[in-house]
Amino acid sequence: MILAGCDGDRSWRLQDYLARGGYAALKKIVAEKIPQETIIAELKTSVLRGRGGAGFPTGLKWSFMPRSFPGDKYLACNSDEGEPGTFKDRDILRYNPHSVIEGMAIAAYAMGAARGYNYIHGEIFEIYQRFEEALEEARAAQLIGQNILGSDFSFELFAHHGYGAYICGEETALLESIEGKKGQPRFKPPFPASYGLYGKPTTINNTETFASVPFIMNMGGEGFLNLGKPNNGGMKLFSVSGHVNRPGNYEVPMGTPFAELLEMAGGMRGGRKLKAVIPGGSSAPVVPAGIMMDCTMDYDSISKAGSMLGSGAVIVMDETTCMVKALERLSYFYFEESCGQCTPCREGTGWLYRVVHRIEHGLGRPDDLDLLNSVTANIMGRTICALGDAASMPVQSFVKHFGDEFMYHIENKKCLVPPEVQYAGSQIYVSPSC
Amino acid sequence: MLSQESLQQIDREVAKYPPEQKQSAVMAALRIAQVEKGWLANETIEFVANYLGMPPIAAYEVASFYNMYDLQPVGRHKITVCTNLPCALSGGVHAAEYLKEKLGIDFNETTPDGLFTLKEGECMGACGDAPVLLHNNHRMCSWMTKERIDQLLAELGGK
Ligand SMILES: Cc1cc2nc3c(=O)[nH]c(=O)nc-3n(C[C@H](O)[C@H](O)[C@H](O)COP(=O)(O)O)c2cc1C
Numbered sequence: 001m002i003l004a005g006c007d008g009d010r011s012w013r014l015q016d017y018l019a020r021g022g023y024a025a026l027k028k029i030v031a032e033k034i035p036q037e038t039i040i041a042e043l044k045t046s047v048l049r050g051r052g053g054a055g056f057p058t059g060l061k062w063s064f065m066p067r068s069f070p071g072d073k074y075l076a077c078n079s080d081e082g083e084p085g086t087f088k089d090r091d092i093l094r095y096n097p098h099s100v101i102e103g104m105a106i107a108a109y110a111m112g113a114a115r116g117y118n119y120i121h122g123e124i125f126e127i128y129q130r131f132e133e134a135l136e137e138a139r140a141a142q143l144i145g146q147n148i149l150g151s152d153f154s155f156e157l158f159a160h161h162g163y164g165a166y167i168c169g170e171e172t173a174l175l176e177s178i179e180g181k182k183g184q185p186r187f188k189p190p191f192p193a194s195y196g197l198y199g200k201p202t203t204i205n206n207t208e209t210f211a212s213v214p215f216i217m218n219m220g221g222e223g224f225l226n227l228g229k230p231n232n233g234g235m236k237l238f239s240v241s242g243h244v245n246r247p248g249n250y251e252v253p254m255g256t257p258f259a260e261l262l263e264m265a266g267g268m269r270g271g272r273k274l275k276a277v278i279p280g281g282s283s284a285p286v287v288p289a290g291i292m293m294d295c296t297m298d299y300d301s302i303s304k305a306g307s308m309l310g311s312g313a314v315i316v317m318d319e320t321t322c323m324v325k326a327l328e329r330l331s332y333f334y335f336e337e338s339c340g341q342c343t344p345c346r347e348g349t350g351w352l353y354r355v356v357h358r359i360e361h362g363l364g365r366p367d368d369l370d371l372l373n374s375v376t377a378n379i380m381g382r383t384i385c386a387l388g389d390a391a392s393m394p395v396q397s398f399v400k401h402f403g404d405e406f407m408y409h410i411e412n413k414k415c416l417v418p419p420e421v422q423y424a425g426s427q428i429y430v431s432p433s434c
Numbered sequence: 435m436l437s438q439e440s441l442q443q444i445d446r447e448v449a450k451y452p453p454e455q456k457q458s459a460v461m462a463a464l465r466i467a468q469v470e471k472g473w474l475a476n477e478t479i480e481f482v483a484n485y486l487g488m489p490p491i492a493a494y495e496v497a498s499f500y501n502m503y504d505l506q507p508v509g510r511h512k513i514t515v516c517t518n519l520p521c522a523l524s525g526g527v528h529a530a531e532y533l534k535e536k537l538g539i540d541f542n543e544t545t546p547d548g549l550f551t552l553k554e555g556e557c558m559g560a561c562g563d564a565p566v567l568l569h570n571n572h573r574m575c576s577w578m579t580k581e582r583i584d585q586l587l588a589e590l591g592g593k
Pocket residue numbers: 049050051052053054055056078079080081082083166167168169170171172204205206207209210385386387390
């Protein structure tokens with residue numbers, strides 16, 4: 001859908017997008033003066049759920065915006081993709097930026113927002129430059145800016161470039177960052193729909209969420225829903241990384257069996273055995289191979305397996321992976337990226353990392369697994385933003401499913417997976433098609 | 435303090451935000467200043483703050499919060515390698531080890547000739563392209579096999 005027909009290096013251009021039927025939805029809405037409520041109702045029918053991680057229903061989110069509010073209202077697009085394993089928004093912006101622009105313009109129309117910002121992850125500067133060019137194309141064609149397509153609807157859209165802080169993916173940290181401050185999350189409530197950017201009502205959605213909107217308008221909410229399965233509407237981009245033959249983005253209907261997705265990604269590298277999968281970005285609980293092979297890729301099935309679909313980042317690990325080492329790297333990441341505002345998160349993430357680190361390095365103590373569980377219990381639900389939970393869920397799930405491997409480390413002061421096997425399994429690998 | 439060209443670029447950024455919200459352009463202004471100066475000295479940060487009419491301490495807080503600003507001098511070419519888990523499964527750590535060996539430096543060090551600084555990075559949102567690295571914050575290099583690392587270093591004037 002979003003990435004269909006986008007394989008050339010010109011697919012990001014306005015002309016190409018128009019040729020693919022782009023901006024038809026926006027044109028129709030503006031020409032026929034379709035009521036705001038109709039657009040929001042269509043989204044509700046589609047059961048589009050936020051693609052940024054939390055899976056919140058988009059139509060419902062849009063309906064929270066005070067549509068009759070007289071002052072400024074804002075939109076923000078969250079392209080601060082930094083959740084380890086996730087690389088879909090970069091490809092959407094690289095190959096189909098106009099779908100995001102059109103989706104945002106439709107959102108602005110539906111919520112009466114006059115201004116929007118696309119917050120783009122720091123490390124993808126080239127993509128940010130391309131997005132700015134795409135904005136220029138759209139502005140020149142009167143698709144954004146003042147009096148869009150000659151109507152009385154106006155919407156100004158700009159790109160804001162991040163500069164290296166995972167926490168700015170959290171929606172209120174993102175708003176702080178646009179305001180030119182440190183990206184520290186705000187207390188909620190008040191929620192952004194009432195107090196957002198510059199204190200004005202604001203709606204924040206993920207890149208893929210906005211990019212899906214024009215397609216939903218064109219095919220109808222019902223049509224989109226039926227692409228997936230009930231309660232899990234539409235198509236979804238999955239970023240498959242790790243021990244597969246063809247890492248990359250795969251756009252498939254919600255409800256596609258995991259086994260099929262794995263097949264699309266070329267299957268397991270070197271024919272090795274699947275050990276575990278993190279199905280929704282590094283913050284999602286890890287799922288052992290046996291359970292994962294029975295899952296379908298949708299919110300309900302993954303949640304039944306005890307994890308989250310999250311951002312759709314599927315990290316595949318084979319039998320050469322040491323689970324303690326894998327968790328050590330993730331715990332280091334959360335410790336590094338905690339913004340330090342809340343004590344349980346600031347201190348707790350450091351503690352988690354140090355304990356996992358000492359287990360990995362043969363200095364673990366017999367009661368360390370209980371300690372890890374109690375530290376996570378003291379973080380979860382006691383912090384301003386969800387980073388605290390995001391740091392805790394991997395720890396809890398790795399310990400739960402691979403406790404034996406952790407105990408082996410503690411008792412034998414070495415890895416269950418021999419170092420030379422790990423070494424061979426983590427060699428530089430580039431798929432021949434790249 | 436900053437070139438005319440940098441100031442023009444900053445003005446373009448300021449224009450993206452409501453007139454009373456010039457501070458919103460501070461991240462971009464610091465980036466532009468860093469590209470011109472190579473790194474952000476206190477005077478540079480202060481200049482940017484004054485230019486945007488915000489307290490220097492607020493600009494300093496921003497510069498120290500975000501990882502891609504360099505508050506210390508770095509080599510002419512800063513290379514940041516992602517070693518986070520998804521990349522590590524496809525050789526991110528091996529690529530970093532190879533760079534350390536070729537450059538003869540560890541993370542957060544600069545070669546004696548001042549040409550290269552090596553940094554360890556977090557997920558760049560490009561895990562499908564592993565191993566990935568960033569050159570001077572703005573150019574992403576994908577699928578960095580040893581051969582490609584050799585080519586890159588040669589292109590940048592290394593051995
Ligand atoms: C620590 C943290 C990091 C996040 N990173 C991202 C991100 O990179 N991209 C994103 O879209 N949402 C991210 N989110 C979720 C956002 O806060 C927010 O829920 C989302 O952007 C809303 O858009 P959606 O409803 O379209 O998914 C993050 C949340 C947390 C707590």
